Amino acid sequence: MLFAVRMTVNLPPDMDPDVRASTLAAEKEYARKLQHTGEWLHLWRCAGLYANLSIFDVTGNDRLNEILWELPLFAYMDVTVTPLTRHASAIG
Ligand SMILES: O=C(O)CC1=CCC(=O)O1
Numbered sequence: 001m002l003f004a005v006r007m008t009v010n011l012p013p014d015m016d017p018d019v020r021a022s023t024l025a026a027e028k029e030y031a032r033k034l035q036h037t038g039e040w041l042h043l044w045r046c047a048g049l050y051a052n053l054s055i056f057d058v059t060g061n062d063r064l065n066e067i068l069w070e071l072p073l074f075a076y077m078d079v080t081v082t083p084l085t086r087h088a089s090a091i092g
Contacts, residue, residue, distance in 0.1 A: 001057070002041075002084040003064050007077045008051040026072035034067065055084075 011020060034040035042055040058064045068079055 001060055001064075003056045003058065004082040004084055005054045005056060005064075005068070006046070006051060006080040006082075007054065007071075007073075008049070008079075009073055009077055010050075011073075011076050023072050023076075030070070030072055039063075039067065 031040060031043060035043065039056055039058050040054060041057045042053075044053045045051075046053055056064055056067065058067065064081065068074060068081075071077065
């Protein structure tokens with residue numbers, strides 16, 4: 001199943017710099033791993049924002065929920081999930 005997920009990151013301005021750096025590094029590693037497995041299909045930066053638009057290809061809601069809750073940045077994110085289905089006019 002395909003899902004579009006918008007993640008907006010809100011890191012506290014007073015966050016400890018070491019915790020910030022290690023959390024961002026963990027997020028990057030986690031995202032790279034899921035891109036390699038094919039579950040995190042697209043990861044796009046929303047231009048000018050500390051936000052991304054991602055496409056996930058997962059077995060279902062439960063797997064997506066698991067992935068999102070395990071994001072190292074999850075506690076600092078606003079997340080919006082949109083389930084996707086094929087558009088009748090899509091040629092691809
Ligand atoms: O920077 C972001 O948008 C948050 C994020 C998601 C995966 C990643 O590596 O960073």
